[in-house]
Amino acid sequence: MDHRTSDEAELVRRVQAGDEAAFREIVERYQSKVFSIIYGILRSHNDAEDIAQQVFSKVYFSIKNFDFRSSLLTWIYKITVNECYDYLRKRKVRKLVYESEFTEDESQRLKAGEPGRDQAPPIDDVLARRDLALKLLARLPAEERDLLLLKEVEGHSIEELAEMTGINENTIKVKLFRARQKLFKAAQRLARPTPGMAAG
Amino acid sequence: MHELIRERLEELLSGAPQPESGLEQHLVTCTECRDELAAFRQQSALLKTLRCAEALSPAPGFYARVWERIQLQRSASVWNALLDPGFAWRLALGSLAALLLMGAFVAMNEKAPPAPAVTAIVVDEQPQELGLDPERDRDAVLVTLATYRE
């Protein structure tokens, strides 16, 4: 699919030419999607409003650089996820310290998730699992992180991803595999108990 | 992970309803692939916790708030540019250069003999000198424009 000929492309060109009504149309078309992405990641309605405003402000100021290689939604999705991670880095909400090692509790979870262990305890703390997912994803390059999110969280198929990003299906598969491996290795590395928490 | 499984990994993780018998057979016999696939399945489940099940929409007036923010950021960026020390330095240098150029121009014009500055423009069959009578000059230009058809 050519992203330069869709009605969406027409809308983008109008915004690039300074048409404010077209920008409003973009905001209204994608605001719900952007809110859902942010809420999925942060689970906070208050922060969602602030970040969504920032997302569309970024869209406004950088749309002149939009090159039609991906769909507009894919581009907005990337900006949104980036803003969420920016927010997490700045606020370190719920004590998510990305540069730090994992907590003992998280190490336990990761060890429990190691392959070959049939008796993995059920992890019912959804919030903690979400934090863990975010923490692991923070260790991936943005492109791989966004692809994994589009596949696993947004539920897009490989064909859809190829169409959305303008990257061919095989390359998408290779990138996804690499991302999954990195995520797995990051989990393994960080799950290894540090000397202070080895006992027990 | 072996090629056979890696190539079909995304399908397997998406819960392909019936993995082909070849794949199934390999997974039964190859511990490495089986374990890695199990780990990737757990990872996939972990990532799915970031899904947002609800359809959300912003509070009314969202666009107006976005637009307000854009205006604020726009004026802030103008001020930032003006207050940027690098910009101030470039502005000072630029002004100095402009002053020097103007000075040099004035000095040269004072020394030079009165130059026929407009003769270069007079290229057609109008021998009269332009620049002496504005009224006549305008007529000359209008005539030129009006006759310029071919």
Ligand SMILES: [Zn+2]
């Ligand atoms: Zn194998």
